[in-house]
Amino acid sequence: MLDTTARILKIQELKATAMMGTPTYLLNMADVARSRLGLDPAELTIEKITCAGEPGASIPGTKQRLEKAWGAKVFDHAGATEIGAWSYECAAQPGGLHVNEGLFLVEIEDLVTGQTITTPGRPGKMIITAFDRLAQPCLRFDSKDIIEWDSAPCPCGRTYRLIRGGVQGRADDITKVKGVLLSPSAIEAVVRRCAALSDEYEVVVERITGQDRITLRVEPCAGQECLGDEVLGRLKDELRLETNLGYIIEVHQPGSLTRYEGKARRFKDLRQQH
Ligand SMILES: [Zn+2]
Incomplete structure (x- = not known):
């Protein structure tokens, strides 16, 4: 398997x-391209990037950082090994993903009551049924992905329903802190913008x-030693606004966090260890 440096050089070579x-x-x-190889990744030939495995590519600040870093268009995608590729972001990029309803039935269940949510704007966990799985049937599988329906039709013309903001996180990751439900992707949205x-x-x-x-542990951008009081104050205010x-x-x-x-x-929740 190639390491990160070798992968970057392979992108350059091919x-x-x-x-x-x-x-x-x-x-x-x-970051490795810039710091270890002295290369600007935006100068490489990458034009399109598909992201999966984490909510980031549907979080505007993270998507913009990726697009700027690589000089490429970034598309989000969500799937799962047990289910298959159940969603995609179309070229219109409406701020969410289309559910591939030709092959999957997606339902959203309220996290507390377990009732099916059909109205837009209310997040819950995804329960999914795949129509094309023969060897490993998948009926009302609890994916634990947090999603919500979008109400607007997509400008691309497709009628497959949209989920707003892609997968927002995992039901396992949503935790109560000081009695408030906290989703780690809400923190990511603030930090990355x-x-x-x-x-x-x-x-x-x-x-x-x-x-x-x-x-919250943060780093200034490379080349900066500290963060001004104004930046820290704004960060605290926006975090409070976004997560209460x-x-x-x-x-x-810079460069010291994992x-x-x-x-x-x-996201590290150490409370259970006490
Ligand atoms: Zn579309």
Whole structure:
């Protein structure tokens, strides 16, 4: 298997125009191209990128970072090994994914009551049935992906229904902090639209003397040593607005937080260990 540097050199050698990966890995790869090889990834020949495995490519800030880094158009895609490729983002990029309803029946279930949600704008977990699986039938499979229906028809003209914002996270990852439901992708949305921050971050939830505490670890962009009070203040305000929670923000040196090769594990809930 090639390492990241070898993959970048292979893209250069073959003049590859398309690639696929997790948003985390492809951002990391762009960073490696710049820092270790002195290459601007946007100068390479990649034109189209399909992302899967994480919600990122449907989170506007993450999509923009990927498109800028690679000088390419980024498309989101969601599927699962047990089910198959059940969704795709069309060329109109309406801010969500089409469900491939010719091959899959997708239902959304309320996380608390288990009732089927048919109205747009209410997130729940996806229950999916595949019509084409013979050897391994898949009937009302609980995927634990959090999705919600979109109400608007897609400008591309397809009538397969849209899920707004793609897969928003996993039911397993949505957790109660200080009595508030917290979805890690809401934190990603805030961090990734803040231009002063690098692509990497980490969230730690702990319980200290009976109180939940959330720490967000961030890095300034490469070449910057610290973050100004104005940036930190705005970050705190936007996090509170988006998630209804307060955060302790720790600023780490650029490049010091963990980098991931596949799916990231940025959200760490340490409360069960106490
Ligand atoms: Zn469309």
